[in-house]
Amino acid sequence: MYDFTPLIDSITHFLNETFSPFWAGAISMVLLGVVLLIVYAIVGLYLVYAERKICARMQNRLGPNRVGPMGLFQTIADLIKLLLKELIFIRNADGFLFNIAPFIVIIASIMAIGSIPFAKGLQAVDLNIGVLYILAISSMGVIGILIAGWASNSKYSVIGAMRSGAQVISYELSVGLALLCIITYAGSMQLSEIIASQQDGWWIFKGHIPALIAFVVYIIAGTAETNRGPFDLAEAESELTAGFHTEYSGIKFAFFFLAEYMNMFIIAAIATTLFFGGWLPFHLFHWHGFNRIMDFIPPVFWFFGKTAFVIYLMMWFKWTFPRLRIDQLLTLEWKYLLPINLMNLILISFLTLMEWHF
């Protein structure tokens, strides 16, 4: 009903008719880039706003409520402030690396956004190895964090960066294995096909208990991979002041800040796509009337609604749990999550082989 494929096709058709193939390709790339950047900025800014409102709710506060109705423009005002702020350069820092680090972090998250399906046809690139691509690209962000920590020439930054490196490399395994469970069920790594396989029910419902376990592991490991509390050791405020971005100011700091929220969005979007049926509406078995009503809600709303739910879960963790220590963090991954995950994967392979899932 809400298929974006004809729209995208007609735009491509128009470009190919009007321009030479080279220019058509170039213009479509620029268009895509601009659209993605706008989506990126809006989602990022409003995630910051959402976090401030949600944490305020949990802490008996009001949160931003002065700039615009209900403080809706607060984060935009903050962004303008950060843009206008002076960029402090550290004398003994490694200039080139120091400047390049925020860009690596933010480019990694922009590239990952490119292959997320927002609705049918509304996907920049539908790679046949979509899940692998997102995993590979989003873990590139840690290189930026490591460079930032090293180049700052500050002890707090180095400790933060080393923690972050150890953490992301460890939890990458759990994220990958948890996603592998669903890939085993769906039989494909292409995101559009994984969504198509959930037409008759989301994997979290029809995947039995193993899918639920995979989701729990994924959400824990995903929170850890985005360096958010209770796993925010890389920037542990009370120990390392601000960890790897202690020395950054102005818009460079904003890049790290925005990238953190966008990584959270990406983690939630993947969870939505793999476990909650992506942009598919919620259907109940034979309630045709109910199903028709659900179909009327546009898929973009379904996608963002489900993503918002997962993001809310992650924010809930952050504002209610104390922080773990580095050794406890690694123990949790290597001694608990990884064995559970491996057992789960074997179980799921068995279920898929016997075709015992719905």
Place this chain on the structure above:
Amino acid sequence: MEETIMDIELKDKEEYIVNMGPQHPSTHGVLRFETCLQGEKVKYLIPHCGYIHRGIEKMCEKLTYPQMIHLTDRMDYLSAHINNEAVALCVENAMQVEVSDRVKYIRTILAELTRVASHQLWWSAFGMDLGALTTFFYGLRDREKVLDIFEESTGSRLTQSFITPGGLMADVHPNFQKRVKEFIKYFRKKLPEYDELLTGNVIFHERTKGIGVMTKEDAIDYGVTGPSGRGSGFHCDIRNLAPYSAYPFVKFNEITFSEGDTYSRYLVRIKEMWESLNILEQLVDDIPQGQTMLELKAVKAPKGEFYQRVETARGELGVYIVSDGGPSPARIKFRTPNFSNLFVINKIAAGHKIADLVAISGSLDLVIPDIDR
């Protein structure tokens, strides 16, 4: 010239020095830990204090006893009433006068309210140290109720300067009794929330149990008093050992734990809040009538040396006055609890991770102006 780690040559190439403070989120003020780290592990650390030294003891020599009160507020600003009381009691003992029962009751109620407010703030900040950011707002929400009571009766929220040699600056507000009763009822309901948010959390247990173990001997050696000492099984509650003001009239338990780790120091303070509510409940209903200020010709301590100790929210505060019979002391010395509590940190934090150092220093509940005076 004080010795720093910089002077000691680092033998191991993997060791490095991190200065935590004087401006650092976890030191709660201008305190500096010169920390020698090996990776994440704390090899040893040297605390440096003195960044907020104001020479309170020297300034007191130029001030009369009632004027001195205002400086004592600025030592441990979270136990302002109790600091005032210490000086007042010391001077009253020296002059051999006794205040009315009404004054005693009100002083004790104010002291216990101060203790509750102080522990609330400590709980909030301790949660922050461990990365649980929501505790801060829960604690401050309830502390606000205590501060409102103070504001109504004393006109001030933090540095009240209300208890003075000879009695009180003024009588309490007519609402005082009602407000305190309301607070007891209110806080009895809210205290279980503290347990729900932090005490029962698995991550919290992992972070605090068995961390920073201080034995009873360590506590006695270093003179660690207050809840930090009692967490190690050191019976050091002055309210129990040498009761003053209205403490002889009330029944309460001295809370001690024998483990001596961060978790037991935490539990001592949580339990003390319950115990303080019990004390308040026993006192608030029958505040006797009487005058709130003795009619003294002049507040002058006779020639001699006098000592008085009280239990603040952080431990034993001693006031030692050497008087030559004049209106101000010839010499005065405050034995402040935080100064002694601070220096045990190298003993109990060495060998732990840097994150544990933050937890341990948080569990000692340091107030920096009290260390430096």
